[in-house]
Amino acid sequence: MNLSQVGEFGLISLLNKDLIHSPAGVIAGIGDDAAVLQSSGDCWQLFTTDMMVEGIHFRLDWSGYSDVGYKALAVNISDIAAMGGRPTHGVVSIAVSEHTRVEDVVELYRGLREIARNYKVNLVGGDTVKSPGPLVINVALLGEVAAGKAVYRSGATPGDVIYTTGNLGTSAAGLYLLAHQVSCSPQLKDRVIRAHLRPEPRVAAGILLASLEGVSALDDNSDGLAAELREICRAGSVGCLVWEKAFPVLPEVRQLAAQVGASTLDWVMNGGEDYELLFTLRPDRRKAVEEALHRAGIPFTAIGVIVPEQEGLLIERRNGTREVITMKGYNHFTE
Amino acid sequence: MNLSQVGEFGLISLLNKDLIHSPAGVIAGIGDDAAVLQSSGDCWQLFTTDMMVEGIHFRLDWSGYSDVGYKALAVNISDIAAMGGRPTHGVVSIAVSEHTRVEDVVELYRGLREIARNYKVNLVGGDTVKSPGPLVINVALLGEVAAGKAVYRSGATPGDVIYTTGNLGTSAAGLYLLAHQVSCSPQLKDRVIRAHLRPEPRVAAGILLASLEGVSALDDNSDGLAAELREICRAGSVGCLVWEKAFPVLPEVRQLAAQVGASTLDWVMNGGEDYELLFTLRPDRRKAVEEALHRAGIPFTAIGVIVPEQEGLLIERRNGTREVITMKGYNHFTE
Structure with missing residues (x-):
């Protein structure tokens, strides 16, 4: 059976069992726009991730590199917004061909930096790896919401x-x-x-x-x-x-x-x-x-x-x- | 100029400017194994991410799918360990071909689940998307370390x-x-x-x-x-x-x-x-x-x-x- 037969939601329900080993820290795991984590202050923490793949989620003949960077963070910020939260800190991974022009990667980061500034997100880490094929960008984003106030x-x-x-x-x-x-x-x-x-x-x-x-x-x-x-x-x-x-x-x-x-x-x-x-x-x-x-x-x-x-x-x-x-x-x- | 000319470290130094917009929450941003974030209790929070790409970081004729899942989380846990911290919560993104067998994705998650259990990591979110080419897996991982005790x-x-x-x-x-x-x-x-x-x-x-x-x-x-x-x-x-x-x-x-x-x-x-x-x-x-x-x-x-x-x-x-x-x-x- 391949993925096109079982579909995205069928797959998710197969995978999402038995993933929480220390339940005390987790208010809500997989299943909503973002996970909700216990945090020691008067806020709960939100945690989400989204991946975008060239040819599937974007085309570089339709988007500039800065648009790709902008949107990759935007969709994660939207997941935090959809819990009622405020985005705080993100990490970014990109897989790029070794033949990619440096200017294009700089441009992708320009888009990332622009939206990060607009929404007061700190970009605090990342990974830059080689891709044999498409450009792939993944963002993982933290946010916060007043304790008890996340909306599911x-x-x-x-x-x-x-x-x-x-x-x-x-x-x-x-x-x-x-x-x-x-x-x-x-x-x-x-x-x-x-x-x-x-x-x-x-x-x-x-x-x-x-x-x-x-x-x-x-x-x-x-x-x-x-x-x-x-x-x-x-x-x-x-x-x-x-x-x-x-x-x-x-x-x-x-x-x-x-x-x-x-x-x-x-x-x-x-x-x-x-x-x-x-x-x-x-x-x-x-x-x-x-x-x-x-x-x-x-x-x-x-x-x-x-x-x-x-x-x-x-x-x-x-x-x-x-x-x-x-x-x-x-x-x-x-x- | 392409990436093979500037190299990974040259690229990183080009990109990593002006990424922190709310400095109060960030004790250390990009540049070490993991970022160190202010947290309201007696712990600091650690945040890291790593991406693995088929054909670059692993080969499916050498690894089982469960090995790929295992290692994708292992390398992130190692980044948390390298700050002196304990891993807590992770999110996982995978890009897979629509022709991938469901059993193989389940197997990849079996490896993820095995190491998550061994190291008491909660997997609290993820994204599963289509890839036109290689399998790509990204993990972003949180950890914690006693306040003031992160080792750089x-x-x-x-x-x-x-x-x-x-x-x-x-x-x-x-x-x-x-x-x-x-x-x-x-x-x-x-x-x-x-x-x-x-x-x-x-x-x-x-x-x-x-x-x-x-x-x-x-x-x-x-x-x-x-x-x-x-x-x-x-x-x-x-x-x-x-x-x-x-x-x-x-x-x-x-x-x-x-x-x-x-x-x-x-x-x-x-x-x-x-x-x-x-x-x-x-x-x-x-x-x-x-x-x-x-x-x-x-x-x-x-x-x-x-x-x-x-x-x-x-x-x-x-x-x-x-x-x-x-x-x-x-x-x-x-x-």
């Missing part, structure tokens, strides 16, 4: 309202423009391509949400809305109903999809890489949390509700029909 | 005695037997190949050394004795004189080298991957530290002395002549 994927209960920050589908639109020759305004092109190559993780929003009562589940939208809803529903043993007409999509992105004959809905559900935060909220806390987000200048939209598990994962289309949400974006091996 | 590479001063734990050249002998058809005893073959594929990091020795007064510098012997002496001398602005006749090499390894016409000295100086600890000791503390190591059952040998920087890095050969130590094993790009 698993806390949603029926009746909770589902929200997202920002807009969805923007990164998928950027990927489309990188892959196809399309005539469109330079402003739109810059904006959506930047969203794809240099996502801005929602650290301030995550910290604020973790500090507010009533936020029951939190995740980042890295694999597409369909996959992330599935994660929240699986972790909380609940179902969901989301409303297509509520999805926050930039008007220019809708226009672009119409122009090129692509589906905005597919970009939202399966495109992924928006790195917005998806969260659920107890209904009695809507007013207080919405006001706090407004005051902080964080854009957000209610896109659905949590329902009992037996109702499944549903989307209400614009014409009022309800459909089961299908999973396309989540499996890195069977796609 | 940089503390050696002239007159200090240079020691190593265990034996040197064993891993290089194992690599030789993997690469060549040689008739030798199965016991020897098992022992040296095991030393190469499944090194046992010296955690207990590191913790003991960090607790004893007079240990001035500490490093692990991962890149060969020549490279590690160079690191200690560079970091401390000192020179060294080591005595070939003192080098602890297994008699069977010497015999094997003689049998195949290889140089034991080359295996010791440039073979690397022994993952023994190299340390320097104030001469007035020799008796106390040697007794403590004896009591703990940790094998060790004095192999030289630290001298003033201007005397350089010297080796006294068996015939009494002194030679400058040449560097072969340290550069991963120009080899």
Whole structure:
């Protein structure tokens, strides 16, 4: 049996047994955006890692080296944000061909340094090794969250309202423009391509949400809305109903999809890489949390509700029909 | 200019500028075996990462998948040991071909789990991604050391005695037997190949050394004795004189080298991957530290002395002549 048959999630469930040998120090191990570790002060520590491989996660004809460095840290920062935490210290490993130009590696580090500075992350270690093939970059990142305040994927209960920050589908639109020759305004092109190559993780929003009562589940939208809803529903043993007409999509992105004959809905559900935060909220806390987000200048939209598990994962289309949400974006091996 | 021209150390010095944005939390950043971070209790935290790439660091016709998992964590544990610390929590990223058999990935995790259990490391997170080429595995590892007790590479001063734990050249002998058809005893073959594929990091020795007064510098012997002496001398602005006749090499390894016409000295100086600890000791503390190591059952040998920087890095050969130590094993790009 090979990996394309068992799939990413099947593999993870096979591997993730019996990995904790000193349970006292571990509040949450594998299974959420980041692990949560006991720490001796008034903070808990968060720990996450993500690997990006040339030809799979990025193409050097579409990205500059600095974009690769920027995004490799951005996706890890987003995992910390998705626990309600603040990133602190990271280590970076890169595997590069011996024929790589020094200037290109320096450029990759320029992107790393830029985002590290923007989000106050210290880069405290690394490994630079030879690759016989693709460029590979791995970041491991620590963060911190007030003790007891980490927000997991698993806390949603029926009746909770589902929200997202920002807009969805923007990164998928950027990927489309990188892959196809399309005539469109330079402003739109810059904006959506930047969203794809240099996502801005929602650290301030995550910290604020973790500090507010009533936020029951939190995740980042890295694999597409369909996959992330599935994660929240699986972790909380609940179902969901989301409303297509509520999805926050930039008007220019809708226009672009119409122009090129692509589906905005597919970009939202399966495109992924928006790195917005998806969260659920107890209904009695809507007013207080919405006001706090407004005051902080964080854009957000209610896109659905949590329902009992037996109702499944549903989307209400614009014409009022309800459909089961299908999973396309989540499996890195069977796609 | 490409990487094979500038070399690994040239590259590192280009990249490692301006990486710390919140200095208060960082006691030591890039430049030693692991970073040292402020932690709120009576411990400091250690943080390190290492990447291994198929075809560069291992070959799957020489190693089982479980050996690859074992060693990927072992080399990180050794970095924590080389600061005097105890490993605590790790995260693991692997990039694998979609055609990889599930059983092989499970086997890789079996090796990871085995060494994690042996050294009481919790594996708390990971990432599993697709590789278009080689298998790549990255581990990032946290550890802890009593506050103020981390031992750096940089503390050696002239007159200090240079020691190593265990034996040197064993891993290089194992690599030789993997690469060549040689008739030798199965016991020897098992022992040296095991030393190469499944090194046992010296955690207990590191913790003991960090607790004893007079240990001035500490490093692990991962890149060969020549490279590690160079690191200690560079970091401390000192020179060294080591005595070939003192080098602890297994008699069977010497015999094997003689049998195949290889140089034991080359295996010791440039073979690397022994993952023994190299340390320097104030001469007035020799008796106390040697007794403590004896009591703990940790094998060790004095192999030289630290001298003033201007005397350089010297080796006294068996015939009494002194030679400058040449560097072969340290550069991963120009080899």
